[in-house]
Amino acid sequence: MRIFIEKILLELSQILEKPVLKIGETSISFASLLQLVFSFVVVIIFCRILYNLLKNKLLINFGIDEGNREALATIFTYIFGSLGFLIVLESTGFNLASLAVLAGGLGIGLGFGIQNITANFISGLTLLVERSIKVGDIIELWISEEFKTLQGRVKKITLRSTVIQTLDGSSLIIPNSELVQKPILNCTYNDSNxxxxxxxxxxxxxxxxxxxxxxxxxxxxxxxxxxxxxxxxxxxxxxxxxxxxxxxxxxxxxxxxxxxxxxxxxxxxxxxxxxxxxxxxxxxxxxxxxxxxxxxxxxxxxxxxISLRTLLRQVIYFQNFNDLDLRKLLEIGYRQQIKESEILFKENDPGDAFYIILSGKVEVFVSKINKHLTTLGKAQFFGELALMLAIPRTATVKALEDTTLFVINNQGFEKLLKGNPELAEEIVNELAKHQEELTSRQQQLREMGLIDESEDDINPVVWVRKRLKKVFDL
Known part of the structure; x- marks a missing residue:
């Protein structure tokens, strides 16, 4: 029985080693073909693992966005895949020079038949290298001569085609040459929104x-x-x-x-x-x-x-604004909602915003000594001094109920001052009416080392004027 099995294995071995095809000087047997197929499968699996590893882990650690991760992962995968195929061919005994001759001969006969595939392949490389269209981009395609358009998000770019997810959730697979040769509106080329x-x-x-x-x-x-x-x-x-x-x-x-x-x-x-x-x-x-x-x-x-315009005019710094100035203020500011019991800011937080209460109530208190200072409601405002002088908060503010605020942050306030140069002096004149508080804040900043010699002054009003110019680059 053992002799019979050995005989069958010997015959099978001879069959597998028997040349079935000859390319140039290279003879190809069934065994070499099986080895070649197995090796190619291993290379493909390795490339898939490499692609997912690069896209979902390694490149994320470098802070690279989704579109560039997709492009880099695809390019590196194809490079390693190509090298892997060449190594497999060499290791299995194939003569690459002979294959080049065969490929040249086939290329002459198939050139016209695969020109579209070649065009898509080159277009895919162009998209991945130039990154004019990236994964995650919102693009609009002209799909007919009647200027009918289709909008969607780019989900995947391969060397042959690109997958686009349309607004209704469907997936459109389009050849890469269409994206390179025809006009495309990229809605998120410079902005992801x-x-x-x-x-x-x-x-x-x-x-x-x-x-x-x-x-x-x-x-x-x-x-x-x-x-x-x-x-x-x-x-x-x-x-x-x-x-x-x-x-x-x-x-x-x-x-x-x-x-x-x-x-x-x-x-x-x-x-x-x-x-x-x-x-x-x-x-x-x-x-x-x-x-x-x-x-x-x-x-x-x-x-x-009550309109926001009316509320803004109740703020002493804006009471002389005309409607055009108030319109600018409306666009500079934004709305913010805070839930009941939510802390808006705490003591010693940066004074980076000024608030007007549109609805709801907030409590102002000093948490260190557990002292209640006041309760503010609709149409009242707070935080303006900390914003104007860029000083830390001296109290904590917590919502007593669901509250909507109109907020002007430091970037918006700087824009406002630069657009209305006279406003800075009006603010200084208004703050001059509260010199005792200004002196206290000035001393507080001195103790914290937040006032440099170039802006400090024995006169708190002069200090405020210098402070505004420095903080908001006037």
């Missing part, structure tokens, strides 16, 4: 500043709207008896675009209606419709909330 633009037409006779405030309120109250790229309101002008506005906001996820647009439309319509402001249903407003608007406006006057 996606813009939403809402057009709002308001009946003539309304206050543009109030409309601006309502639109910005709606944008800031929506959590999905990006806060690092502030919303903008554009007043396009007057036409056919209506006021034409655009609200522009940015979001981080393209799949949220229609959802956020719907939420903002609901919020804008509700808040405008509460203020007695109505959309134009007919762009040609006649006397009758304007009369109806006036009646609605009169009917809902008592339901209107």
């Amino acid at each position: 996606v813009q939403i633009c809402l057009s709002i037409n308001i009946e003539y006779g309304n206050d543009p500043l109030i409309v601006t405030e309502i639109l910005l309120d709606a944008a800031y109250m929506e959590p999905l709207v990006a806060k690092d790229n502030p919303p903008q309101v554009i007043f396009n002008g007057f036409a056919n008896g209506y006021l034409d506005f655009d609200l522009r906001v940015w979001i981080n996820q393209i799949q949220d675009k229609n959802h956020v647009r719907s939420i903002l439309n609901y919020a804008i319509e509700y808040n405008l209606r509460r203020q007695g402001i109505y959309f134009v249903t007919n762009r040609y407003v006649n006397e009758k419709s304007f009369s109806l608007y006036s009646q609605y406006n009169k009917f809902e006057t008592q339901q209107k909330k």
Whole structure:
């Protein structure tokens, strides 16, 4: 029996070692083919592991963004894969010179047949190297001569094709040559956020500043709207008896675009209606419709909330601002919500923002000695001195109920001062009325080593003037 098995193995070995193909001087047997296939499978598995390791672990540690991680991982994987295939061919006894002759002969015959594959391959390399389109980018494609477009997020780029996830969640696989040869709108080439633009037409006779405030309120109250790229309101002008506005906001996820647009439309319509402001249903407003608007406006006057413009004018530093100055202030500031019992800031935190309470209540206290100082509510403001003088907080502020704040941070305040140079001197004059407090704050900063000799002065008013110029680079 053992002799029989040995005989079968010997015959099988002879069959496997028997040459079945000859390329140049190289003879190819079944055994070498099996070895070649197995080696290629090992190289492919290794390349997949290398790709995932680079993309999901190693390159993340270097702080590289998703798009560049994808490109680098793909390029390195193809390089190591190509080297691996060459090493496998050499190790299994294949003569690469003979294969080159064969490839040249086949290339002449198949050149025309694989030109599209070659074009896609070269285009894929171009996309990965140039990175004009990266994984994570939002792009818009022209898919027909009638200028029909399709928008989606780039999910994956290979050497042959690119996978794009459309707004409805489907995956579009498109040859790379299409992305290189045809015009592509990259919505996130320099910025990862996606813009939403809402057009709002308001009946003539309304206050543009109030409309601006309502639109910005709606944008800031929506959590999905990006806060690092502030919303903008554009007043396009007057036409056919209506006021034409655009609200522009940015979001981080393209799949949220229609959802956020719907939420903002609901919020804008509700808040405008509460203020007695109505959309134009007919762009040609006649006397009758304007009369109806006036009646609605009169009917809902008592339901209107106190405008932010009114609140800002209660702040002594802004009481002389005209409507144009207040509009700038509305765009510089932003809304912030804090929950009941949430701490807004603590003692010795940086004084980097000024707050106006739009709704709710906050408690101001000194936690070190457990002393209650005051309770502030709607239309009251705090934190302006710490912001203006860039000094640490002297108290802790905690929300007593869900509270909405209008916030002007140090970057916004610097922009405000540079746009209104006379405001700095008005602030100095107003602070001069409280010299005792200024002297106390000045001494506090001296003890903390936060005042240098160039700005210090025995006169606290002179010190404040120097301090403003230094802190806000005036």
